[in-house]
Amino acid sequence: MTSAPQVDKQDLATYAEAARTWLAVNGPEDHAVRDPHDVSIFHNLDTDTERAILGKLRAWQKAKFDAGYGAIAWPTELGGAGLPTSYADAFKSAEAAAVSLTRHELFSVTLNLVAPTVRLFGSQELKEEVFPGLHDGSQLACQLFSEPSAGSDLAAVRTRAVREGDSWIISGQKVWTSGAQFAEWGQALVRTDPSAAKHAGLTAFLVPMNSPGVEVRQIKQMSGGTSFNEVFLTEVRVPDSYRLGEPGEGWKVTRATLGFERANASNKKGVGGSFDQLVELAIRTGALGHRDIRTRLAELRAREIAAEVSLHREQRARDTGAPPGASGSMRKLQWVRKLNLVSELARDLLGSALIVDRGEPGTFSWNAHILGAPGYRIAGGSDQIQRNIVAERHLGLPAEPARPQESM
Incomplete structure (x- = not known):
């Protein structure tokens, strides 16, 4: 396995200064200047534009990795720099100030969800094949989880895998897969033992998306x-070496991935409307002088700060290789609530300006936020699922009574 170049473990301040110097010299020249009035949650891009964005992100990730900044807090044997999380935080802060490339969810899924899952459950052979590709931008991965009949009840998946020698034959359908048309890998949850209890008969695999028999069809969203x-x-x-965890442990693997997803749910600065954008809107509409508006803005800012503190604490635990617990679900619920508060405040500030696009910047554009915000109530597990996780794993309450198992 090829390792990234090592960056000297200087003291944190010296390291941060070296990172800023490197970013100033090597940062991409083709910055994507984000529309200050863009408050959308889900993008509205054609395929060619999306592919071009990913191309720039791949190139930038490769440049960072080659310089030792692509997987700072990962162990050296997995292609990382082997430094503490505080060093990764320092680089991210410097990068955010120096680089403004457009974000893409597929990179977040690859680096923050799938890569940590492979680290925990992948075979040595699989790790040698996919690392450092998952870190340097050359290999991107999506999640093959939800199905037409298994959304929030993910354990009800019907996609089957049958063992055939040293391989598995997978057949079924997945849906709502973000970035599948651009991904090299897909983390799939499938049923390998139809006779076992619903949660026990599942197995997880990493599936090459260019395999014969894989077909991707795009879904048109109401946002466009x-x-x-x-x-x-x-x-x-799929070769057995691409299996994640033992046969029948798919639910354990998937719970870990979903935990990583919930842990990152509130780590989306600039997505879906920020505190600063709402302050600017309140000023333009003449509402900032209202005590109720200032109180609601203060609540939003407090939620943002609390989410950042919680995220840093959880990142430190995650970088030890441990799967996240219920805290990710709590933060995900808090972030969804924050999105809803943003929508409610924007709606109250704008009124009828949300209905018709009159060409005034920063008015009708909030319509995209209001259309997109409800989607995060089900993304990564519905609000009801998150509350069950918090109740059972954090509060120690009895599990919700199981419904009679349906025929698979």
């Missing part, structure tokens, strides 16, 4: 974008 996809798997042959 096509970031979601249906993925059809027709007798897709």
Whole structure:
């Protein structure tokens, strides 16, 4: 396995200064200047534009990795720099100030969800194949989880995998898969033992998306974008070495991935409307002098700061290799509530200006936020699922009574 170049473990201040110097010299020249009035949650881009954005992000990730900044807090044996999380935080802070490339969810899924899952559950052979590709931008990964009949009840998946020698043959359908049309890998949850209890008969795999039998169909969203996809798997042959965890441990693996997802749910600065954008809107509409508006803005800012503190604490635990617990669910619920508060405040500030686009910047554009915010109530597990996780794993309450198992 090829390791990234090592950056000297200087004291943190010296390291941060060296990172800022490197960013100033090597940062991408083609910055994407974000529209200050863009408050959308899900993008509205055509396929060629989205592919071009990913191309720039791949190139930038490769440049960082080659310089030792692509996987700072990961162990050296997995292609990382082997430094403490505080060093990764310092670089991210410097990068945020120096680089303004457009973000893409597929990079977050790859680096923050799939890569840590492979680290925990992948075979040595699989790790040698996918690392450092998952860190340097050359290999991107999506999640093949939800199905038409298994959304929030993810344990009800019907996609099957049958063992055939040293391989598994996978057939079924996945849906709502972000970035599948651009991904090299897909982390799939499938049923390998139909006779076992619903949660016990599942196994997880890493599936090459260019395998024969994989078909991706884009889904048109009401926002106009096509970031979601249906993925059809027709007798897709996957080597046993691509299995994540033991056969029948798919639910354990998937819970870890979803934990990583919830842990990152509130780590989306600039997505879906920020505190600063709402302050600017309140000023333009003449409402900032209202005590109720200032109180609501203060609540939003307090939620942002609390989310940042919680995120840093959880990142430190995650970088030790431990899967996240219920705290990710709590933060995900808090972030969804924050999105809803943003929508409610924008709606009250703008009134009828949300209904018709009159060409005035920063008015009708908030419509995209209000359309997108409800989607995060189900993304990564619905609000009801999150509350069950908090109740059972954090508060120690009895599990919710199971419904009679349906025929698979």
